[in-house]
Amino acid sequence: MGHAFLAILKRDLTLALRHRSELANPLVFFVVVVSLFPLALGPEQDILTRVAPGILWVAALLAATLAMDGMFRSDFEDGSLEQLLLSPHPPSVLVLAKILAHWLATGLPLILISPLLALFLHLPGDALGVLLATLALGTPTLSLVGAIGVALTVGLRRGGLLLTLLVLPLYVPVLIFAAGAVDNAAAGFPVAGQLYFLAAVLVLAATLAPLATAASLRISLG
Amino acid sequence: MFLWFHKLGSPKNFYRLSQVLTPWLGAVTAALLVVGTYWGLVVAPPDYQQGDSYRIIFVHVPAAWMSMFVYMVMAAAAAIVLIWRMKVAEAVMRASAPLGASFTFLALVTGSLWGKPMWGTYWVWDARLTSELILLFLYLGFIALQNAVEDRRTAARAGAILALVGVVNIPIIHYSVEWWSTLHQGPTVTKFDAPSITLDMLLPLLVMAVAFTLYYATVVLMRARCEILEAESSSSWVRELAAKREH
C-alpha cells in the first residue's frame, strides 16, 4: 500500500514537472492579484499594512481554487482515473497521494513566493513567520477539501466554475482563522489558538477528505 | 415497523401517501399561520425598546430556524440515499434544497429589514447574518450541482455527499464566524440585540415556528411528489396515472 502511494506520488509529480509552464499559472495569478490591490487602493503604506493579511490570504485562496480543477482532469480524460479506482489498493490512499502531489505542485509554490508578496503589501516582519505557518497549515486543507469538490464535478462540462461555488463556502473557516492569525501577529497579539484550530482542521480534512473524494469519484465515474 | 418503512420507500406508495397528507397538513398550516400572524401583529404588545419593529421576529426567527432545520433533513435524507439508495430519500433531499434556500433568503432579507431601524444600516456583518449568508451559498451550490448532472440518480448521490460534507462544515463555519465576529467588534455594539423575550412574545413565535415547520412538511411532500413523478415517468403506475387524469 505504501508502495502504491509513493508510486502515484512520483508519477503525478513527474507529470506536473513535465508541464512546468502550467505550474506557473496559479503562482503568477497569486502575484498579479496581490499586485492589483495597491493599484486599486493606493500605495500608502499604512493602508496596505492594515489589509495585507486579508489580501494575501484571499489571493492565495483564489489561486489555490483556480489550480484545483486540474487535480483529476487529465487522468479523467485519458481513463487512468478509472484504473485507479479499479486497483486492489484502498482508493482513499491513492487519492491522498494525488492530493499531496497536487498540493506540492500548486500549493507549495504559493508558500514559497509569499514573502515577496508580503513585502509588496508591507506586511510587518513579525507577521511573516505566522503567514508562512498559516499557509503551510491552510493550503493543504484547501487541497483536501477542494479535492472533494473536484471529484464531484470532474465529469461535468463547465465543472470549474461550479467547483468554485461548491468549495468557497467550505473554505471560510480556514480563511477566517488564517487571516485572523496573521492579523493578530501583525499587531503583536498571540496566535497559538488560531494555529491550533488550523492544525485541527487539517487533521480532520486529511482523515475524512480522501474517503469523501474516493466516494465522489466513484459516483462521478458511474 | 421495518415493513412500514420499506413500504414507504416505494415511490408509488409515497406518492399516494403524499396526496392524502398534503391537504390536511396544508389546512392546519394555513390555520396556524393565520393565528400566529394575528397574534404577533395585533395581540402581542410592542417592545419597550424596539417598539413595533420587533414584530419582524415572528417571520425572521422561524425562517432562520427552518433554514437550519431543512438542511438537517436534507443531510438525513442524504445519508439514507448513500446507505440505502432509497428513491424517496433522493426525492425528499432534492425537494428540500430550494425550500431551504427560500427560508435562508427570507431570513436574510427580514433580518436586514429588522436591522435597519436598529443599526441604521441594511446590512451588518454580524455572526448570525454572516452564517446565514454562507448557508445560502451552501444551498445554492447544492442546487447548482443537481442542475449540472444529467442523470437524476447520479446527481442525487453526488449531492448527497455534498450535503453531508456541508453538514459537517456547518458547526465549523458557525464557530469560525462567531469567533470572527467577536474579534472584529467595532466601537458601536453590532450584536443582534433581541428583545428580552417575554411569554406573550414567545408564544406567537412558537406558533409561527410550528406553522413554518408544517408548511415545510406540506410543500416538501408536494415537491417530492413531482420529483418522483418525473423520476418514475417511464413506469406503468405513472403512465396509468397520467391516462386517468385525462378523463
Added chain:
Amino acid sequence: MQEFLYMGGYYAFVWPSYGLALLVLLINLVIPRWRERRTLRRLARENRRTRRSA
C-alpha cells in the same frame, strides 16, 4: 386601523417583511402544483402518441 398599519413608525420594515414572507410561501406552494400538472399533461400526451403509433 391607522395605528395598526403605521406599526409605530416602522411600517416600511414590518410590512415588506411580512409581505415577502407571504410571497415566498405562496411561490413555493404554487410551483409544485404547476409542475405536477405540467408533468402529468406531458405524460398524457406521450401516452396518446405511443398508443397511436402502436
